[in-house]
Amino acid sequence: MSDRSANRPRTRLVPVPSKAVIPERDIDKRPILECYHLGIDFGGLTAVNDFNLTIGRTEIAGLIGPNGAGKTTVFNLLTKVYQPTRGTILLDGLDTSKMTTSQINRAGIARTFQNIRLFRELTVLENVLIGLHNEMDYRLAGAVLRLPGYWRAERIARERALELLSIFDLQDLAQTKAGSLPYGAQRRLEIVRALATNPSLLLLDEPAAGMNPSETAELMDNIVRIRDLFQIAVLLIEHDMNLVMGICEGICVLNFGEVIAKGTPDDIKNNPVVIEAYLGKKGGA
Amino acid sequence: MSDIFSQIVNALQLGSIYALVALGYSMVYGIILLLNFAHGDIIMVGAYVTFFAVVNFHLHPLLSMLLAVLVSMLLGVIIEKVAYTPLRSAPRLSLLITAIGVSFLLENGAQLVFGADTKSMTRTPLIPGSVTLFGANVTLAAVYTIVMAILSMAALTFLVQRTKLGKAMRAVSEDMQAAQLMGISLNRTISFTFAVGSALAGIGAVLHIGSYYQASPMMGSMLGLKAFVAAVLGGIGSIPGAMLGGFAIGVIETLVIVAGLSTWKDGVVFAILIVVLLVKPTGILGHPVTEKV
Amino acid sequence: MKEQTGRIRLSMPLRYTINLALTAALWAVPYALIRAGAITSYWEGVMVTVGINVILAVSLNVATGYLGQLPLGHAGFMAVGAYTGGIFMKATPLAALLRAKNTAAALPYVVAALLLSGIVAGIFGLIIGIPALRLRGDYLAIITLGFGEIIRVVLTNVDSLLGFKFTYGAAGLKQVPKISGFTTVYVCVALTCLVIHMVMKSRHGRAILSIRENEIAAESVGINTTYYKVTAFVLSAFFAGVAGCLYGGYLGSLFPATFKFMKSIEILVMVVLGGMGSMLGSVLAATVLTVTNELLRSVGDLRMVFYALLLIVMMIFRPKGLMGTYDFSMSRLLEKGLNRLARRGGKEAAGNE
16 A cells, blocks of 8 residues: 655644644644635635644544534535635645546545445445546556456456455445445445545545444444554544544534634533534523 | 518517527426427427318417417426326436437327328418518518517516416425425426426417418427527526527527528527537526535 | 356356357358348348447447436437548449459458548547536537537538538438448447447446446546546447448448437437446347337338337336346356356255265
């Protein structure tokens, strides 16, 4: 597995804007993601405004907030599904403003979707193989003529795909149609497919949605295991506070499209602004 | 000078018919997001009804026109109930293919039943007579066509903006599920939309045969396609857009004929379609739609 | 041959041999029958027409079944290929070579004509595809319909623009060398299916399928969707062009009116009936419909009504078509059969103990 970070020069300590939290192990390295004053307007509605965030190279970060706060919109901005109206996004120091969604993925950001976007009619294995598309290098002519490069790349990709699937215990379902999998398996498959694209930053949009407590606990372990195995950063959107407080090292709270708090789980847990955003103002004095 | 005026009248006459048909397209697209390929062929049926009513059954022109509009309306509603309702939740591609199938059915069915030849009404015109305006000889048919078109559009705008059914139509086109939750009967609203759209097509049919005296099985196909281009040009889903687009296409087509390039006229209309779709797919007056990810 | 216990898998070289043998047999039998006179030239003509329609259906399936779009201008690409091939072949000494039965000398011209038709059609596919594929669903359908019609109008009228006789417009391009014998057409059909199959069973094919399944997700895993949409479209157009050249080489004359919207719909019916996304489906449907067409030739207009009804009924009751997205593989069929036999043998052996 290629280690992207090894190819990039270690730079000086980056000044950290506002209360972003970078784990100690990443303090001397360039953050994998930096967002400055990111914002987008839809006609008259400002969905996200002045969004600032820094994520360490192997940090597990959380993005939380009440429904409609703009969390998925932030994901869409990061992956260029929407073009930001203002602000900058730096991916490992690289300005992503001119990139398209597929280019962003090739540069190192992979994501899952709130409503699961699998290739339903294709098999589990094929879903992951599509994630490995850019890891294979034979051209159209190579495919038509079935040159040795084709056979080699396909074999390696197949092995890799099964390896990735086994992390989430899905290897036995490799030939099943993705659309016929149970809900939990579909969510896990989406994560595997995202991992197949060899990202440096993994965006997970409500990965625990619809999961019971034991599945959630398993997911939490898996996310940490992925981070440790692949040495990547993870940014997740979640409503399940056990998960968020359990594995996130840094948390960013969004409400009405703006950041209202940032910090460690302990900071956030007791932050009155956050509590008010979720539960409303306390009546009376 | 009178020549130019003549041509302007021709352009407006043609454009009025396109506008009426385009309105039907726009309405149906606005509500169930379907490009009803069969729409043009409803006009063909309306024209044949008029023809047979006047020539074979010797009915009074006004009665024939009414009959044609009624039949068109009925046909549109029947098509919707039989072919499109079962596919309400199917992927859009399936619906489109079905619409193409219905169009083909009507065209070839008509060819089977009426023969492929063109039926002509020149000897018993629907709207006989002409009038002199600005030194040019203008047929009454042209006058009626343009007036009827404008009246129909005004009536339609009133219907959509001021009546309860119109409001229901607008609601359904915005959000089908929310409209249902508000107690709007989806089936009734959609049927009504088809009825109105087809009635307009019927009026268009009557005015078409009144202006050009002919009915043939394939007449609806090209007419429908061009009216569709008009709807796209003006902004599909928009009523003023359909009117604008219709008149624009009528003018452009007349210009091409006047320039002596009449064999190219279909090509020019489609070229306009392509330019619009590439430059501003939502048309002149349409609103852009963003998809939620 | 046995890789793991209990699961028989055929090795790659064996698979290829089986497929090659099958393909050769499918050619050899009819060829022998034609040579022996057991198949009349009328039925040879029907087989040629079937072959041309198979290529048309299979190529349209790439853009509809695999890519998930609905281009309605396929007849336009066929027309481009037909006229390119026709005009080219008329300019070569092919006619004389064919009269002299000099197949060896004629062959390079035939190959060149077919390739040229495909390439020019492919170029049109590129020119039309790049703008058209920026649009979605219905809009793509309409713009391709528009392009198809424009091609037809241009083919009809271009001579007056050029000042000399190029396409001969509505009067028709006549005396096109008749190159479309059974063998030529069969080879083209086999190559078409082979190339498309090879592409689809590769990362490029998977990329195309991913766009059909979920374009936004495909983008998010790094697939350059614009590139693949255009590639699928060009591939589709290329083979339509080849089919067009064969069409001209069969009839010997070409008229722009043949290639109107209705022709595109006829091909679409074949793809829909066979199952969008199944190559075998397209092949079967093209065969069945072409033969039915021939048998119903006497009934004329009723045939078209039947077509239309078929389309509507199919969409309402069985939108997946006959074969759905089933992908045929002789080797897989054999594997299944062999495994079933092995299991039965194993059960018997266990029962005897």
